[in-house]
Amino acid sequence: MKAFELSMFVTLELAHRFMKVLVVGGGGREHALAWKLGQSPKVREVFVAPGNAGTASEATNVDISATDVPALVEFAKTNAIDLTVVGPEAPLVAGLVDALEDAGLRAFGPSAAAAELEGSKVFCKNLLRTADVPTADYQTFRNAGDASRYIKDKYPEIGDPAPVVVKADGLAAGKGVIVCQTREDALEAIDRIAAQKEFGEAGNELIIEERLMGQEASVLAITDGETIISLPAAQDHKPAFDGDTGPNTGGMGAYCPTPIVDEEMFEKIERDVLVPVVHAMKRARKPFKGVLYAGLMLTNKGPKVLEFNVRFGDPECQPLLMRLQSDLFDILVAAADGRLAEIGQLDWDERPSICVVMASEGYPGSYEKGREITGLAQAAEVPDVKVFHAGTKLDEGQVVNDGGRVLGVTAIGNSISNAKLQAYTAVQKIRWPGAWCRKDISDKAL
Template sequence: MKVLVVGNGGREHALAWKLGQSPKVTEVFVAPGNAGTAIEATNVDIAATDVDDLVQFAKQHAIDLTVVGPEAPLVLGLVDALEEAGLRVFGPTAAAAELEGSKVFCKNLLHTADIPTADYRTFRNADDASRYIKDKYSEPTDQVPVVVKADGLAAGKGVIVCETRSDALQAIDRIAGQKEFGEAGNELIIEEKLIGQEASVLAITDGETIISLPAAQDHKPAYDGDTGPNTGGMGAYCPTPIVDEAMFAKIESDVLVPVVHAMKRARKPFKGVLYAGLMLTAAGPKVLEFNVRFGDPECQPLLMRLKSDLFDVLVAAADGKLSEIEPLEWDDRPSLCVVMASEGYPGSYEKGRVITGLEDAAEVEDVKVFHAGTTTVDGNVVNAGGRVLGVTAIGNTISAAKLKAYTAVQKIRWPGAWCRKDISDKALG
């Protein structure tokens, strides 16, 4: 069986690595891939958003399963185009991908389905949004605990957490005034800031059957102690002890099942990975956002622990036969991923800096280095993105996994490389 993985991040490297372990898979292609996927699969020089060329490649090479990694090609309709060509693909249609592609659509669906989430207001321009903040918070010194979100896709950066009126007005201007995130800011949401710890619960569904994956905890803010701007994710670990069995069951019954039913009622049946980003508040879990694909970096520690054949699971989901597969098997040991980033991320950064120590890091027991923003120049691996590597380890305890991951991190060098030092400390605390 031939598999095509679409994307070039750490998530796609992890998917290609895991799918390649299946005895049924004879060849894995990754489009466009990175320096890491080039070692374990065959990279294809086609952009993840080039729908026509991807469909043509899948047809020409008789691809048995296409797995779409990032959100952009899902929103563009890559799944629809592959299905129209008679090809098997894992992922949601463009209509279903609106659950991530439009935060306004997502919030309205949550409200209609009575799924717990933060109170919110939507706006179509900066003037109306600014007037709302000024009217509600009359004094410039007022504390304004809100979150301002761009409606569309913004690579994980279109969410700005505010504490003061000035913060909120500045966030509105960045998103809807200056259009810092482009057309993603054509609409925006202002919602209450929820208090608690974040958790990620992912599920694989064929639109009927839902298979929930172990809960993980991502680290979105750039710096230690959850400070600094939001990023695409600076590290994650799995499972997280903050989601016990009772909490997990509540998330399934109050969040995952209702949203699958709500999407079906909206005539946008959902097939693929349903990712619930949650805040565990004093009033119970509330949805921060939904993503429609594997999280990055949650995907890396999840797949490190998965013992079942991922190819079988994704084929069953694509074919509408998830109810027929055996329960998933997991390594009991926890896993942890530390993201190493380029200097300047999540802002601007320089590319082309040579990365050393990858071989030494790979020799650390129970460690896998997943490439994200990397490429090869003159035989050297260099940084080509903001989040560059996902150093992932598995251990008997979270502490053991953390030690292994950071031991490997210390062996990797390039000018300006950095990472958070506190991934998983919430669990250890």
């Protein structure tokens, strides 16, 4: 290599090494993303908008709402941000990635059109049917009256078992899905979603689908619309209480990998779910770039899709990134630039990881904020543990709860049982009035 060519190579490499990244969002997923991106030797500075008390200690928080698209674009332009990573679904559906790209900025995440895969459950189900991807049988409705008549015709007697799931079509912060046991449960769910509009405009349409039985699993993949890199399977815990009882939540904990998804099943999910959906989105002229998250039920007839999300799951993101050894910045930039094929296989820590969510008293219902959290420093001293903040903020220098899901205590260990022990050892050191968590995260794997 000639001297001037070497000099140019070094200059370009140095220019590439010191990048500025903006992570949009303020939950545990965004704390994990900021933490992992900050480990890249190519990243000079990480900003998080709006962030939380945890991101404040590892990045620079920016007081901009995750859904304030004009302000986020202006910040990215003014600060010469090299990569914006959009965490939550709402700004993706609102078109943040489109706005950033229109401004000549690099962004990781799907367009608003592609984000409809999560933004509309009706669109998602219809696409799955078109692509012949296995999913539950379903019916869609535009009003409570038609939906109620359907249930009454199908289950005519009071007290009839009605193993169905009623879902609001739009975004409902993970709460617009109601699992029903009886005819009365279903009618009440329809009333809440479509008549009382408990979840707002998300209930302008609704889906009633058969209830699938089995264990749930999540398989996430990063794609640039052409190449797909699948991530190890994880298992979330949606119901609030031990033994998968109680109301659905945004997720009370997760672990990775999950033994129930063996190599044969993983390949089947890639072949029968992920690849057909990417192709179907391209045919629908909504090419997908970003994280494709398949929420699956592993039935006795094989894996079936419960839902698709268009971003990293929270809390699945935390144990996944705890194990990732490849440079996350390189991966996301390659996906954003349409050259994911250059990345090759990712490197993973072979040890399993588990995330336990600590929540506020009353969640997923109403809860009090502003309660001081203690023991974080002691928890951080537990070996192989990282405490990711979700619903926290700083109040006069003190960390207080500011959401329903407050912390994601994440540990890695030589076995799932060892990772669980480390995570719950750290959990026991953290206190605030009303703090609680499930005690059985990862037990299904054991």
